[in-house]
Amino acid sequence: MRYISTRGKAPELGFEDVLLTGLARDGGLYVPKTWPTLTPADLKRLAGLSYAETAFEVCRLFTGDAFDDATLKGIMDEVYGSFEHSAVAPLKQLDGNLWMMELFHGPTLAFKDYAMQVLGRMFDHVLTKRGEKVTIVGATSGDTGSAAIEACRDKAAIDIFMLHPKGRVSPVQEAQMTSVLSANVHNIAIEGTFDDCQDRVKDLFNDPAFRDRYNLSAVNSINWARVMAQIVYYFWAAVKLGAPDKPVAFSVPTGNFGNVFAGYGALQMGLPISKLVVGSNANDILARFFASGAMEMAGVVPTLSPSMDIQVSSNFERLLFDLVGRDGTVCAQVLTDFRKTGRFTVSAEQLAQARKVFAGARFDDNATKTIIKQVHDQTGELIDPHSAVGVGAARENPAPDGASMVVLATAHPAKFPDAVEDATGIRPALPARLADLLDRPKRCQSLPNDLDQLKHSIESTLA
């Protein structure tokens, strides 16, 4: 299995290098040169498998010779065997044809665990084999940081530094990060905004001497291995609901377009997906694109679903690459212009091509709270604000011919308790294993928003 960059200038790589590289050297994102496919008979065989077995069968199509079967199987068994629900990604029926797939039974209660846990183990395995170590540096507004820390904790080949804006992440998210006391985990609270944190991380990566000296790496959502591990649950849900004999649609609350792009990948691999509905909050650049064919940047406004508060969806580049006929030069040109002008449009044919698969919908905070209340009234289920956007988007775009529609529930309601309580009057409780989370001992260093002090701190920590 070979991977190519969406900007056409970086070298073709195998899985191991794609895993460790993240961003391609030409600034593009890696995608499979050709998609592996599963036949209807293959899909029928998946129907009887456990989640870990499904993950093994799907991911082995992408990993080439990076792992032998026993190692890859071991990784999947270890990761998904530790999730809290024995089904790993249980499906709940909300209505006649409407289902919710709960993707919040991992260690940090959000869907990012499903891929990040795999990524952490794959990093550790490949690095140990090569006798190398990496320093992972990242910025987070909440969910990504906690999932990355849980995935990398106690891994001998990894040190992880995670920057968050001091006092600006939710108490649960902050505690999920800073209560991890492992020696290789380093939380840094920056006196500034999330954008400041992200800018300082970019500064570190843009310093070649620093970058090479500490072998800096990232585990953000553009890493191909995360997309790969997210493809698994589309297969898992669809075969449970009748694929390959019946098509299934999905509704995905979306920020960086990584999760829903994994659904697009499953479709390329032969899974009969009739629609992928993209749910946006007030930061609706994607919903506007699928309505008009114009991608137009706007300022970010804070919402009840902060993990979808984005200005630009970085993984959209992978879809754009296909829309422009997989021509890396054209793709790079469109994105360079976009950075300059804040806008690009696709042709009517390209928009039609995109809309064969995707639809978009937008819900502001009031609409989100109304959906949380409705779902609770109608089913007794408490859902978080991100998942509520997914439910709203599904209801606005029902699957054709009464096919099943699956909403991806991306966070546990207790991760966003204020919004849920506001909408329903009920405060969702954390799972028992996390009940004392806020009272646990914490370790975190505070730093001003200053590159030199940040560098100095990393240097002295690693010395």
Ligand SMILES: *Cc1c(COP(=O)(O)O)cnc(C)c1O
């Ligand atoms: C990260 C996140 C999202 C957005 O996922 P993308 O892959 O960026 O589209 C949605 N909901 C929750 C709870 C998240 O943590």
